[in-house]
Amino acid sequence: MSKPHYDREHHAKKATGIGDPQCFKGEAGKAKFKVGDRVRIRNLPDVFYTRCQVYTRGAVGTVTELVYESPAAEDEAWDNTDKPEWFYSVVFRQKELWPEYPDLYAEDTLESEFSERWLEPA
Amino acid sequence: MSSSTREKVMKHLDAVGYLQPAVHKPQHAPYPDEIDHTMYRAYTRSAHDVGGEPDVPMAWEEKEEEQWELNTFATCECLAWRGVWNAEERRRRQNVDVGQTQYLGLPYYGRWLLTAARIMVDKQYVTLTELVNKIDEVKKRYE
Numbered sequence: 309m310s311k312p313h314y315d316r317e318h319h320a321k322k323a324t325g326i327g328d329p330q331c332f333k334g335e336a337g338k339a340k341f342k343v344g345d346r347v348r349i350r351n352l353p354d355v356f357y358t359r360c361q362v363y364t365r366g367a368v369g370t371v372t373e374l375v376y377e378s379p380a381a382e383d384e385a386w387d388n389t390d391k392p393e394w395f396y397s398v399v400f401r402q403k404e405l406w407p408e409y410p411d412l413y414a415e416d417t418l419e420s421e422f423s424e425r426w427l428e429p430a
Numbered sequence: 431m432s433s434s435t436r437e438k439v440m441k442h443l444d445a446v447g448y449l450q451p452a453v454h455k456p457q458h459a460p461y462p463d464e465i466d467h468t469m470y471r472a473y474t475r476s477a478h479d480v481g482g483e484p485d486v487p488m489a490w491e492e493k494e495e496e497q498w499e500l501n502t503f504a505t506c507e508c509l510a511w512r513g514v515w516n517a518e519e520r521r522r523r524q525n526v527d528v529g530q531t532q533y534l535g536l537p538y539y540g541r542w543l544l545t546a547a548r549i550m551v552d553k554q555y556v557t558l559t560e561l562v563n564k565i566d567e568v569k570k571r572y573e
Contacts, residue, residue, distance in 0.1 A: 316513035316553075355474045357522045362475065363482035385522035387515070406482070 329378035336377035369400040380423035478525035499539040
């Protein structure tokens with residue numbers, strides 16, 4: 309049996325001297341969302357791998373920042389860097405995530421990052 | 431095979447018996463109509479996605495890394511520098527591919543080390559035969 313041919317240095321060649329995720333800048337195309345947009349986290353299947361926390365699925369939050377362009381974790385985890393996406397920082401009210409969260413702390417928030425595939429307009 | 435090997439085998443079989451997740455349902459090779467969508471998702475989720483799960487408090491221990499843990503970190507970083515894996519592939523393998531039992535049961539750097547060996551085999555830098563023979567050779571130095 310022969311070994312598969314694979315350039316294991318493809319990422320190093322792209323990122324050396326530039327950095328990651330800076331090396332993917334300009335590759336994600338036009339961003340679907342902007343700062344201030346209300347978004348809902350999609351409930352996509354989570355077989356094999358994801359970095360999208362299950363407790364955020366279906367919750368509504370607000371985009372606070374377009375953070376960078378990068379392959380989504382679900383692709384990068386198999387070293388596939390062909391389709392970078394926009395990453396967004398999204399802020400939620402804690403009460404939105406945890407129904408039993410005390411009303412006394414209704415202003416508490418949680419902020420996390422999501423690649424574009426996980427967001428839909430709310 | 432020496433009797434101490436048999437003792438170790440029996441001890442191992444006992445230990446495996448302790449590893450069943452604490453779900454109070456029979457779960458050996460269920461028939462398809464015994465697994466609904468909720469249980470299917472529970473079994474196939476990413477094991478590292480633990481936020482929001484009910485749990486009991488854990489004791490916090492102030493403890494320095496042991497030497498093998500530092501060595502393991504350096505080894506894994508070298509594998510990244512040489513393009514064997516990127517950080518996301520490393521996380522996928524050490525947090526999710528290991529499965530729930532190993533994710534919860536092994537020390538943090540134990541998972542790093544196991545995964546470093548695994549990727550060398552998966553990507554054919556060493557064969558499992560070479561790895562097993564090497565582990566056996568090193569073990570003998572301590573007998």
